Amino acid sequence: MARRKEEMFALKDMLSPDLALRDTADRLFDTVEDSPDKKIVMDFSKVRSVTRSFAHQYSIRKKASSKSIVEKAVPVNIRKMFMAIRRPARRSKLVMLNRAKFKPLKVDLRTYLF
DSSP: OOOOSEEEEEHHHHTOSEEOOHHHHHHHHHHHHHOSOSEEEEEOTTOOEEOHHHHHHHHHHHHHOSSEEEEESOOHHHHHHHHHHHSOOOOOOOOOOOGGGOOOOOOOGGGGOO
């Protein structure tokens, strides 16, 4: 009996066309790890969307996996999400104001009443 060299996972059929939850990525990779095949092909054809949470958990589990995992037919919007989670988030710098330079403005509210 010939042994398969790789296993294909059609994510739309197996999970959903919209991949949203970290738990979904965990369940997917639990199934991947149970597979006897060393090479896994993740088929993203007809998957419409992926949330940042799913993409992040998918990447974490892929990195930790003992399998060789390859993505196939990844739509542009999903590819962009995976690229976005690889880049470190840009954080705004905290700007401290010297409160001594600013004095509260005293306003007579009666001047604004009609």
